[in-house]
Amino acid sequence: MAAPPVTIESVDDPRIAEFRSIRERDLTGRQNRFIAEGTVVLRMLAEAHLAGRGFEAEKVLLLRNRVEGVSDIIARFPPEVPIYVAEADVLDGIVGFHLHRGVLAIGKRIERSESLLDCLPDRALVLVGCGISNHDNAGSMFRNAAAFGADAVFLDETSCDPLYRKAMRVSVGSVLSVPYQRDGSALDILAALAAGGFDIWTLSPRGETDIRAISSSDRIALVVGTEGEGLPETVLARFRSARIPQSAGLDSLNVATATGIALFAISSAVGRV
Secondary structure, X not given: OOOOOEEOOOOOXXXXXXXXXXXXXXXXXXXXXXXXXXXXXXXXXXXXXXXXXXXXXXEEEEEHHHOHHHHHHHOOOOOOOOEEEEOHHHHHHHHOOOOOOOEEEEEEEOOOOOXXXXXXXXXXXXXXXXXXXXXXXXXXXXXXXHHOOOOEEEEOOOOOOOOOHHHHHHOOOHHHOOOEEEOOOHHHHHHHHXXXXXXXXXXXXXXXXXXXXXXXXXXXXXXXXXXXXXXXHHHHOOOEEEEOOOOOOOOOOOHHHHHHHHHHHHHHHOOOO
16 A cells, blocks of 8 residues: 655745756666656556566656546555655756656665576577667667567677666666666677577667578577667677568668567577567
8 A cells, every 4th residue: 555645835845856857866876776768667667676687666746636546556656655745846846857647756776686598598689789878769779678588688898778768768667677787898798698598689770680580499689789889890790690581771770670580580580479
């Protein structure tokens, strides 16, 4: 049973300090805290909290006229998670812009003690991102991973944090449902996956194998690189490469689009979709 809503009447109320000016000072990187925005993401946060997926809600801030519409969601939060409500002028003053969705929460990621690789099933499909610096692309990659049954996402240390507010929003909360790990170099991640029995497939417009020709195997890792530059040659030279056939004259696909097509093809090959 959730705690009863508490009305916030001042933008300077210290209880909602973390929500102030969220566009200018995103919470990503601050003790693993992040902003969850919108009804869908709030629902995903509630589910992750209840399921013990490594995420917890700390507090919720709602536009007063949105409370009834999300009552089933906030009812799922434990009573120690405070629920704050405010009128539109106060809420807009707090966040620093007109928040038409009217639904915000502060979440926290709980650091796992074990390696994500050690938690994967015997039959697994994972997505690896190298140098993914665009938050829209990062969010789309998680959405694609969730849609096509990937077991996890691995990001190298040069990739952006998927808990960034925009990445979270674009992923429609999939960052909270698909296990992920973000650290280390691309080569270190791939070497560990290879040692764990994964077939490594890098994605490149110049890839040697048609993505549709990849055969089923128990463990597959699909590797994608940053927009424009793609994967570094050190990665492409070490592992097998695949391509998405496309019309002549176009250099490459957006990494979010390419990831979706490639995951669909591989998920189909291994019988996941």
